[in-house]
Amino acid sequence: MNLILLGAPGAGKGTQAEVICDALKIPTISTGNMLRAAVKDGTEYGLKAKAAMDAGDLVSDDIVIGILKDRIAQDDCKNGFILDGFPRTVPQAEALDAMGVQIDKVVEIYVADETIQKRLSGRRVCEGCGNSYHIDFKPTKVEGICDACGAKTVIRKDDEPATVIDRLKTYHEKTAPLKDYYSKQGKLVTVEGQEEVSETSKLTLKAIEG
Ligand code: AMP
Numbered sequence: 117m118n119l120i121l122l123g124a125p126g127a128g129k130g131t132q133a134e135v136i137c138d139a140l141k142i143p144t145i146s147t148g149n150m151l152r153a154a155v156k157d158g159t160e161y162g163l164k165a166k167a168a169m170d171a172g173d174l175v176s177d178d179i180v181i182g183i184l185k186d187r188i189a190q191d192d193c194k195n196g197f198i199l200d201g202f203p204r205t206v207p208q209a210e211a212l213d214a215m216g217v218q219i220d221k222v223v224e225i226y227v228a229d230e231t232i233q234k235r236l237s238g239r240r241v242c243e244g245c246g247n248s249y250h251i252d253f254k255p256t257k258v259e260g261i262c263d264a265c266g267a268k269t270v271i272r273k274d275d276e277p278a279t280v281i282d283r284l285k286t287y288h289e290k291t292a293p294l295k296d297y298y299s300k301q302g303k304l305v306t307v308e309g310q311e312e313v314s315e316t317s318k319l320t321l322k323a324i325e326g
Pocket residue numbers: 125147148149151168169170172173174175176177180200201202203204205208274283
């Protein structure tokens with residue numbers, strides 16, 4: 117099954133991706149994580165992407181489409197995958213269609229902007245493996261240390277309040293039109309993000325099965 121998770125930054129797509137990944141045993145592909153790894157490694161892509169990411173803007177379509185294309189060609193994607201954070205623009209969605217990638221379902225995780233602004237201020241990410249945590253809703257076992265790999269967890273630069281406002285604006289302008297795009301293809305299902313993460317997860321799995 118090939119799935120897309122759609123939603124504003126901070127709506128909880130990454131957490132839901134983990135839940136689906138466990139349930140369906142298909143990998144999650146997060147373009148945000150891949151780009152952050154490229155920035156950290158100082159690769160050519162990373163150098164080009166860094167300024168846009170720090171400012172809360174989108175990285176150019178040709179860079180992300182290139183990264184995505186290479187990734188889904190890998191062996192572990194042959195039984196399906198979950199796209200978290202891609203596509204984020206209509207041209208990216210068109211590029212997926214042009215690659216001949218069949219998308220089964222697009223799950224939108226909907227959370228109101230004000231809730232997102234509150235949530236992102238508590239988000240922490242692992243410097244090592246990119247795992248995501250939240251100081252209230254999904255704390256690490258040891259404060260400041262990633263449960264999965266033991267590296268330090270930090271506040272993402274683009275989770276600073278001023279940048280979050282820009283990211284939400286970018287989402288509404290450039291990514292939200294994808295709802296229409298996939299609704300017309302009959303693939304869109306919307307899940308309302310709940311206060312309890314486990315409740316959202318139940319709704320997400322139901323949306324995929326249904
Ligand atoms: P995320 O972790 O998904 O919130 O992504 C972090 C940042 O990476 C975004 O704010 C963008 O700057 C960049 N990014 C990730 N995925 C994409 C994409 N599909 N298109 C353009 N930029 C992206």
